[in-house]
Amino acid sequence: MRKLDNKIIFTGPVGAGKTTAIGAISDIPPVTTDANASDMTLNRKGYTTVAMDYGLLHLDDGSKVHLYGTPGQERFDFMWEILSNGAIGLILLLDNSRQNPEKDMEFFLDAFKDMLKGAPVVIGVTKTDLKPTPTAGTYARMLEKMGMRPPIFEIDGRSREDVKNLVMAMLFSIDPGLEG
Amino acid sequence: MSATQNKVICVKTVGMDSRKQAVFRMAFKMHTMQRYELAEDAIGMKPDLAIVDMDCVDGNLLWENHGSENPDLPTLIVSMISLPDAPVPVLVKPVRIETLFPLLRQVLSERTTPGRQNPPQSPPQSPPLQVVQNAQPELASQPVPSSVNAPSSQPAMQKMPEQVGRFDPTRGLLGTLQEILQAKRPSMVMIANQNSLIVFPEQERVMVLQDLTQLKNACENEGVIITTRALQKEDKPDNRNIVVSNFVGLLWQVAIWTSRGRLPDGIPVHAPVKLKYWPNLTRMAPIPNALRMAAFLVRSPSSLPVAVRMLNVPPANLFDFLSAAYSIGLLDVIESRREAAETPPVEPVLVKDEAKGGMLSRLLRRIVGL
Ligand SMILES: Nc1nc2c(ncn2[C@@H]2O[C@H](COP(=O)(O)OP(=O)(O)OP(=O)(O)O)[C@@H](O)[C@H]2O)c(=O)[nH]1
Ligand SMILES: [Mg+2]
Numbered sequence: 001m002r003k004l005d006n007k008i009i010f011t012g013p014v015g016a017g018k019t020t021a022i023g024a025i026s027d028i029p030p031v032t033t034d035a036n037a038s039d040m041t042l043n044r045k046g047y048t049t050v051a052m053d054y055g056l057l058h059l060d061d062g063s064k065v066h067l068y069g070t071p072g073q074e075r076f077d078f079m080w081e082i083l084s085n086g087a088i089g090l091i092l093l094l095d096n097s098r099q100n101p102e103k104d105m106e107f108f109l110d111a112f113k114d115m116l117k118g119a120p121v122v123i124g125v126t127k128t129d130l131k132p133t134p135t136a137g138t139y140a141r142m143l144e145k146m147g148m149r150p151p152i153f154e155i156d157g158r159s160r161e162d163v164k165n166l167v168m169a170m171l172f173s174i175d176p177g178l179e180g
Numbered sequence: 181m182s183a184t185q186n187k188v189i190c191v192k193t194v195g196m197d198s199r200k201q202a203v204f205r206m207a208f209k210m211h212t213m214q215r216y217e218l219a220e221d222a223i224g225m226k227p228d229l230a231i232v233d234m235d236c237v238d239g240n241l242l243w244e245n246h247g248s249e250n251p252d253l254p255t256l257i258v259s260m261i262s263l264p265d266a267p268v269p270v271l272v273k274p275v276r277i278e279t280l281f282p283l284l285r286q287v288l289s290e291r292t293t294p295g296r297q298n299p300p301q302s303p304p305q306s307p308p309l310q311v312v313q314n315a316q317p318e319l320a321s322q323p324v325p326s327s328v329n330a331p332s333s334q335p336a337m338q339k340m341p342e343q344v345g346r347f348d349p350t351r352g353l354l355g356t357l358q359e360i361l362q363a364k365r366p367s368m369v370m371i372a373n374q375n376s377l378i379v380f381p382e383q384e385r386v387m388v389l390q391d392l393t394q395l396k397n398a399c400e401n402e403g404v405i406i407t408t409r410a411l412q413k414e415d416k417p418d419n420r421n422i423v424v425s426n427f428v429g430l431l432w433q434v435a436i437w438t439s440r441g442r443l444p445d446g447i448p449v450h451a452p453v454k455l456k457y458w459p460n461l462t463r464m465a466p467i468p469n470a471l472r473m474a475a476f477l478v479r480s481p482s483s484l485p486v487a488v489r490m491l492n493v494p495p496a497n498l499f500d501f502l503s504a505a506y507s508i509g510l511l512d513v514i515e516s517r518r519e520a521a522e523t524p525p526v527e528p529v530l531v532k533d534e535a536k537g538g539m540l541s542r543l544l545r546r547i548v549g550l
Contacts, residue, residue, distance in 0.1 A: 006539060025550055059542040088540070129282040136460035137428065144457050149478050151471075153462040159285045160550060165462050165471065167547045171540055172475035177490055180544040 005086040007066040008167065010053070011112065012093035013104045017126040017157025018069040019053050021093060024160040025167065026055025026067055052083065084115040089170040092123045093157065094139075097130040102142060109148070120173040121148075124155040124166050189288070192219045192227035192253070195242045200233055200420065202391060203275055207423045209392040216284065227253060229287055234259040235273075235420070243294070251295020254287045260420070268292040274387075274419040278426065278463070338492050340485045344449055344499070345442035353398045354438045354507060356406050357431055366411040371398045373405070377430075378415060384427040387417055399437035432504045433465040439503035441496030443484075447506060452481030452514045459510060469493040473501045481514050 010018045022030045031054040053069030065088075070080050084090065092108050094101045105123070109116065123143075125136055136154050143150065151169035155162035171178055191208075193201055201218055208216040219227050230253050232246055233239075239259075246255070257263065257270045269283050269292060286292070349355060353371070360367045361381045369377040371394055378387040388395070398404040447453060455477040461470050472491055476482065484502075488495050505511045 025547070057543070057546055059539070059546055061542060063539065063542070065539075065543055065546075088543075129279055132278060135426075136463075137457075140457040140460075149455075149457050151458045151461075151474070153458075153460055155462055156282050156285055158289050159282075160289075161285075162462050164547050164550055168471050168544065169458075169461075169475065171544050171547070172472045173479075174540060176472045176476035176479070177492070178472075178540055178544055180541060180548050 005066075005088075006064060007068055007087050008089060008091060008170070009084050009087045009115075010067065010069040010091045010093065011080065011108055013095055013098060013108075015098075016093035016095040017124075018093055020157040021091070021124070021155075021163045021166075022053050022055040022067045022069050024158065024163045025057065027058050028056050030055045030067075030069070032069075052079065080111060081114070084112060084119075087115065087119055089119050089174070090115060090121040091166055091170065092121055093155075094123060094125050095127050096125050096132075096134070097127040101125070102134060102139070105139060105142070109146075120170055121150045122166050122170045122173065123150055123152040124157070124162070125152065126155055126157045128154045129156065188215045188217050188222060188225065189228045189284075190219050190222045190225040191216050192230040192250075193233070194230055194246045195233040195236050195239060196231075203420075203423055204231065206388060206390075206392045207275055207277060207280055209396075229254040229256065229284065231256045231258055233257075234263070247294030250293075252293050254291050255294050256283055256287045256292075268294065274422050274424050276424045277429065281463075338488050338494055340449070340488050340495055344495075345440075346445055347438060347442050347503075349435075349438070349444035349446065349503070349507065352402060352404075352438060353395065353406055354431070354434050356408055357427075357434060358507070360408065361427070361431075367408045368411055368415055370407045370409070371395070371404060373407075375415075378411065378417060379427065381427065386425050386427050386430045388423040388425060388430075389417055395434065396437045399434055400440070428460075428508050429464055431507045432459070435504040435507035436465055436467060436500050439500045441499050442503070443499045444503050444506055447484075447502055447511070447513060449485070450483050452483050453477065453502065454481040454512045454514065455505060456510045456512055459505060459508065464504070467497060467500050467504065469497045470501055473498060477505075481512075 010022055012018055019030055019032050052071055053067075055067035055069075057065040057067065059065060068083055068087075070083060090112055092105070092112075094104055098104060109121070112121070123139065125134075125139065128135075136152050140149075140152050143152065151166070151173060153162070153165060153169070155166060157163070191204070193204065196204075201220065205218055205221070208218070217225075219225065230246065230250060232243055232255060234243065234257055236242065243257075255268045257266050257268055258273060258275065259270055260273050262272050263270045269287055271279060271283050350358065353369070356369060357379065360369070360379050364381050366378070366380050366382075368375055369379060371390065374390060374394070376388070376390040376394065376398075378389065380386070398406060443449070455474060458474050458478055459470075461474065464470075467473075469491070473487070473493060476487060476491055482490070484495075484498065487493075487498055491498075502511060
């Protein structure tokens with residue numbers, strides 16, 4: 001049996017909505033180390049997370065669940081593994097408006113493959129309001145071919161309801177009979 | 181614990197006659213976990229947001245009056261043309277379900293109000309260019325629904341009913357839509373001789389021309405006559421009076437309306453069933469406990485009595501879910517007799533929650549209550 005730290009990892013490419021999604025459910029405003037992106041990446045938005053995001057959920061017995069967001073840029077990927085060790089699960093956010101979100105998905109699933117041997121992944125496809133395709137079904141069929149059947153939903157990173165559903169799907173993937 | 185207990189979000193409309201309102205009334209009945217109602221239908225409720233239709237002669241005046249009377253009311257504009265300078269988000273007609281609901285959520289979470297206008301030339305989305313501290317979005321104060329999936333808190337053990345109700349999924353509106361999907365032909369669907377739906381199966385799009393209560397009604401009454409014909413040139417709908425939806429979402433909804441706690445012929449009670457992959461549950465009409473049922477059925481095949489027992493969900497929820505998943509082609513029925521006789525027990529969970537002092541349950545409770 002895996003030893004669990006009380007933490008959930010949010011990952012995904014630059015601008016996918018990781019910082020926003022953590023903010024949507026965290027008890028505290030996310031602690032983030034965003035920096036002006038103009039000098040470091042061809043980012044379409046003006047800022048990016050350079051270290052990691054941190055959010056927090058207090059549980060009713062006084063314990064805490066930590067929410068970590070990985071920096072989107074690949075040059076920080078050495079941090080990912082350390083961060084993900086012992087996590088409850090991985091929330092992968094894909095920005096549908098990027099050039100090749102299918103490839104992003106493959107890249108991140110590969111980067112976290114060791115973690116995913118023992119922990120569930122759920123996938124949230126963001127910015128479908130800006131670009132509706134690929135649809136969630138298209139990704140799901142791709143994943144099925146790779147032998148994976150994780151929860152995959154279209155979400156809006158700014159919607160607490162959507163982010164809640166991702167976390168609940170993650171918990172039910174661990175145990176569908178889980179009672180709240 | 182059920183989808184019906186969500187706080188309703190009351191929507192004030194400005195600049196709309198009853199036909200324009202009908203479009204939104206129709207849209208609000210679809211694919212959303214959050215319930216919205218027009219102020220006209222939610223008597224006594226204070227509006228949580230407004231939708232202003234700019235397509236009338238005095239659109240600008242209406243907007244100004246709305247702004248001065250409701251400076252703090254989150255507002256969305258709808259219009260036939262895009263309005264790049266608008267101070268609040270703009271939905272360009274025709275009203276598309278997939279655009280409408282994300283925009284409504286954006287309007288609520290970012291509280292884009294007429295009173296807090298930036299100078300009209302700058303749209304609200306561009307974030308500042310330095311260090312950003314994302315504040316907690318104030319999701320419009322509503323206790324948000326846990327509709328897809330509140331955990332089943334009912335203490336009573338759920339059991340399969342002695343008699344399982346059945347319906348024929350090849351008949352009625354559901355059957356008609358399936359036929360169109362298979363024939364891959366753009367079609368007009370008529371309910372009781374009224375043009376109701378224009379379906380483009382290959383594009384997976386549907387234009388809904390009628391109030392959705394008519395569709396629901398057609399699903400509930402087998403006597404309603406449903407016919408189809410090939411699409412003709414004259415069938416160009418007036419974009420102002422329709423709702424555009426994706427086909428899969430509509431099939432899912434129609435299946436729920438048809439099922440009403442029954443099972444389609446074709447899903448045996450005792451043969452194991454399995455989900456091919458997860459449905460896009462955040463954008464489908466809600467079914468209570470859908471998340472846990474999907475998680476269970478995607479993992480390993482299960483017969484229905486086992487699923488009911490293991491999940492402790494009301495059988496009616498399970499049957500609605502199976503009907504909907506079946507209608508969009510996500511359900512595999514494992515027919516082999518040998519396999520069917522002995523359903524394999526559910527896979528062990530990845531982590532035993534008790535060993536963690538119930539941390540996962542606590543977390544679930546916390547998330548549901550957010
Ligand atoms: N239109 C749209 N915008 C979104 C959606 N989800 C998030 N955003 C916006 O996308 C922008 C980027 O989100 P962030 O949370 O900063 O993305 P991130 O993943 O933390 O990015 P990095 O830190 O650069 O890796 C923000 O302005 C969000 O408000 C969505 O579904 N639709
Ligand atoms: Mg970030």
